[in-house]
Amino acid sequence: MPWPLLLVLAMTRAQTTRPCFPGCQCEVETFGLFDSFSLTQVDCSGLGPHIVPVPIPLDTAHLDLSSNRLEMVNESVLAGPGYTTLAGLDLSHNLLNSISPTTFSRLRYLESLDLSHNGLAALPAESFANSPLSDVNLSHNRLREVSVSAFTTHSHGRGLHVDLSHNLIHRLMPCPPRSSLPTPAIQSLNLAWNRLRAVPNLRDLPLSYLSLDGNPLATIGPGAFTGLPDLSHLSLGSLQGNPQLAPYGFRELPGLQVLDLSGNPKLKWAGAEVFSGLDSLQELDLSGTGLVPLPEILLHHLPALQRLSVGQDVQCRRLVREGTYPRQPGSSPKVALHCKDSRESTARGPNTL
Numbered sequence: 272m273p274w275p276l277l278l279v280l281a282m283t284r285a286q287t288t289r290p291c292f293p294g295c296q297c298e299v300e301t302f303g304l305f306d307s308f309s310l311t312q313v314d315c316s317g318l319g320p321h322i323v324p325v326p327i328p329l330d331t332a333h334l335d336l337s338s339n340r341l342e343m344v345n346e347s348v349l350a351g352p353g354y355t356t357l358a359g360l361d362l363s364h365n366l367l368n369s370i371s372p373t374t375f376s377r378l379r380y381l382e383s384l385d386l387s388h389n390g391l392a393a394l395p396a397e398s399f400a401n402s403p404l405s406d407v408n409l410s411h412n413r414l415r416e417v418s419v420s421a422f423t424t425h426s427h428g429r430g431l432h433v434d435l436s437h438n439l440i441h442r443l444m445p446c447p448p449r450s451s452l453p454t455p456a457i458q459s460l461n462l463a464w465n466r467l468r469a470v471p472n473l474r475d476l477p478l479s480y481l482s483l484d485g486n487p488l489a490t491i492g493p494g495a496f497t498g499l500p501d502l503s504h505l506s507l508g509s510l511q512g513n514p515q516l517a518p519y520g521f522r523e524l525p526g527l528q529v530l531d532l533s534g535n536p537k538l539k540w541a542g543a544e545v546f547s548g549l550d551s552l553q554e555l556d557l558s559g560t561g562l563v564p565l566p567e568i569l570l571h572h573l574p575a576l577q578r579l580s581v582g583q584d585v586q587c588r589r590l591v592r593e594g595t596y597p598r599q600p601g602s603s604p605k606v607a608l609h610c611k612d613s614r615e616s617t618a619r620g621p622n623t624l
Contacts, residue, residue, distance in 0.1 A: 333359035341365040430458035443471035474498030492517030509534035516540040522548030
């Protein structure tokens with residue numbers, strides 16, 4: 272057998288099972304030449320609250336404790352051999368109503384934490400400060416007020432993805448000024464389906480993705496997104512109530528590439544200046560809104576627009592028509608939107624930009 276092929280086969284990941292705590296399942300993944308490196312995935316889900324504390328192998332990388340009706344998890348439960356080197360922990364679908372600042376303090380290698388579908392009502396400060404988390408799921412809890420500083424992690428600059436959707440959040444508190452804690456490295460933040468009536472102050476977070484879907488936002492006006500120069504994807508779909516777009520509401524987002532305003536039949540806007548400043552916007556979703564037909568003057572504020580969704584199942588793409596050749600001095604190519612209704616499968620006439 273040729274040596275390169277032999278090397279590839281030796282490096283291929285293999286999965287086997289191993290003896291485990293009664294009721295749990297332990298799956299071993301081996302890597303490297305001659306299985307020189309292994310990690311164990313331990314699944315102890317759906318067994319009941321008696322399962323903790325459960326002994327796990329020393330090389331455990333991921334532990335699943337979901338759906339066990341657990342009412343409390345503290346530092347002592349997450350201690351012992353195998354725990355301190357965990358990279359992933361799933362505590363979802365339990366009955367947790369609180370955690371302490373020290374609950375995860377010993378998990379210094381933890382990258383992924385799932386606390387979704389519990390009854391958590393508060394997040395203590397520095398809850399995750401000792402772990403290099405990159406993914407925290409807190410969706411479907413009962414959180415009302417959350418401080419951004421709660422997500423300060425030992426991340427070494429790595430981006431953090433935070434899911435706070437489907438809570439009761441009406442207030443997101445910014446990091447206090449002159450705080451001794453570093454700014455949380457949150458790059459992706461999901462705040463969908465909460466009770467926010469205004470865009471929260473997220474100034475200076477390195478956000479690239481933000482979802483505020485389903486919140487009862489009243490007005491989106493100037494200054495709403497101040498301090499978010501890295502934001503490239505913003506979702507404001509299915510807002511509750513009667514949301515209004517005020518002029519220059521997005522002008523602090525010159526790098527925004529995707530804007531989703533879909534599912535807002537009551538959305539109101541105050542002229543083309545609403546979209547002023549979105550010089551980098553490439554995709555705009557206005558499906559399910561009352562912002563159709565699209566006024567031509569609006570499109571002049573979106574010089575980089577490539578794709579547009581309007582009405583029901585109508586997709587538009589940017590086309591550039593060179594016109595006559597050779598081009599006349601001072602003339603420029605004609606840019607148009609070519610729209611097609613997917614339900615009718617017929618092309619509509621282009622809308623000149």
